[in-house]
Amino acid sequence: MLLAFIGDIHGNLPALKEVLADAEMNKVEKIYHTGDLIGYGPYPNEVIELIRDKNIEGVLGNYDDGAANKKPTCGCDYKTAKEHEIGAKSLAFTVKSLLPENREYLKKLPNTIKFVIHGKNFLLFHGSPERLNEYLTPDLFPGRFNKLIEDYPDIDVFVFGHTHYPFYFLHQGRHFLNPGSLGKPKTKDPRAVYAQVEVTYDKLTVNFRPIPYPYDITAAAIRKKGLPEELAQIVSGNIPF
Known part of the structure; x- marks a missing residue:
């Protein structure tokens, strides 16, 4: 069975449309999302509505939680005053x-x-599984991943998002997969990345797919809606955030 895992779309409708088109072209049978459908991007309602229309199952992200419940922060890990300012404007919008x-x-x-x-x-x-805003990154290997195996001994495949960096590895017979960010890269590659996963009874095969999309449309919408210019630069692949 061919699955697709998408995540951290962050209100980027043009990116989402291109990824869904690629998944359909490749005859993906089922799509799941790892949360953070909204935030930073200019199309929060349109992204949610497309996910709903396509019956894509998924989980709550920290930004989804912050915005939906009108919390004072999105549970995001900002490191500088400028990042806090950008984040506050994005959350308010x-x-x-x-x-x-x-x-x-x-x-x-x-x-x-x-x-x-x-x-x-x-x-x-x-x-x-315990915290929406915990970063499971490869530098926590093996300790944190051993703890997941210990806490969830029946799980064969752990799939998660939040870091915006795609990675996959096999450890102690368990699979760990982060499909990366579809809509808000933390690198200077503006393409929308997601993961296709072929599952059989014998094995699991992961294929990351970076998909070109018209990021200039997203950048223009960010500017038109009065969001910070830095967010337009991020989706264009000019600066990481």
Whole structure:
């Protein structure tokens, strides 16, 4: 069975459309998202509505939680005063823009999803099963990943987002996958990345797919809607954030 995992879309509708078109072209049978559908990008409602229309299952992200519940912060890890300023403006825009039905959709997203494909038990979450905003990064190997195996001994495949960096590895017979950010890169590659996963009873194969899309449309919409210029530069691949 061919699956697709997408995540950290962050209100980037043009990127999402191109990724879904690629998944359809490749005859993907099922798509899941790892959360953070909104934030920073100019199309929060349109992204949520497309995810709903396509019946794409997924989990709550820290930004989804912050915006849907009108929290004072998005649970994001800002390191400088400038990043805090950009984040505050983005959150204010997103909270103000969300339609009531889309806010309710986000509120109903689960923190985790478990499912079975060809005998393999999957666990899907955003940051970690315990915290929406925990960063599971390769530099935490092996300690933090050993703890996940210890805490969730029945899980074969852990799929998560939040870091915006795609990676995959096999450890102690368990698979760990982050599909990366579809809509807000933390590198200077502006393409929308996602993961295609072929699952059989014998093996699991991961293929990361960086997809070109018209990021200039997203950048122009960011400027038109009064969001910080830095966010337009980020989706254009000029600066990481």
